[in-house]
Amino acid sequence: MSSETAVLGGGCFWCTEAVYKRVKGVKEVTPGYAGGHVEKPTYHQVCRGDTGHAEVIKIKFDPDIISYEDIMDIFWHVHDPTTKNRQGNDIGSQYRSIILYKDDEQKEIAEKSLKEADSGDMFRKPVVTEIEPLDDFYEAEDYHRDYFKNNPNQPYCRAIISPKVNHFLRDFPEQVKEK
Numbered sequence: 001m002s003s004e005t006a007v008l009g010g011g012c013f014w015c016t017e018a019v020y021k022r023v024k025g026v027k028e029v030t031p032g033y034a035g036g037h038v039e040k041p042t043y044h045q046v047c048r049g050d051t052g053h054a055e056v057i058k059i060k061f062d063p064d065i066i067s068y069e070d071i072m073d074i075f076w077h078v079h080d081p082t083t084k085n086r087q088g089n090d091i092g093s094q095y096r097s098i099i100l101y102k103d104d105e106q107k108e109i110a111e112k113s114l115k116e117a118d119s120g121d122m123f124r125k126p127v128v129t130e131i132e133p134l135d136d137f138y139e140a141e142d143y144h145r146d147y148f149k150n151n152p153n154q155p156y157c158r159a160i161i162s163p164k165v166n167h168f169l170r171d172f173p174e175q176v177k178e179k
Helices: 013-020 043-048 068-077 104-119 155-171
Strands: 004-010 026-034 054-061 097-101 130-133 137-139
Touching (some): 004 068, 013 026, 013 054, 054 097, 104 130
Antiparallel strands (some): 004 054, 026 054
8 A cells, every 4th residue: 555645734734634634545644833944843832933834734645546636636625825824813824825845746746736726716816825845844742633523612623624624525525535
């Protein structure tokens, strides 16, 4: 069984983790931090906004079941890539839209995908998603793993994450994991 990884930031990692956990072919989703200059940052450091890191998820997936292109397609649909350093009420550079590639092939696919997302009628405003090489990925603290699953009645989960998950389930039925 083969395996690939993708690292993406689309705002709060609780949201993106909750969506990608439901994607067919995804083996594991790990929330973390990347794209900054501080080694082994903590959540509180990243929240201050001065580490340069974004909240991201590392997606381990089976490329025989889902392609990196499909991972990208879902990415454009489950967050707003047109607002710089913001997703809804989450404001700061840690919530920026970012794709961190591991090799030239991922870079090429990400750039093509961004160009297609930006040139179509998917968004009214220009896409501001950053595409950068992945230097380091730092896992988030344990309490961030499965946050939506473990806290479904928390107000943020009900108001913000649940609609994103429902949007994915509705718009990507062919990509949803069977239970």
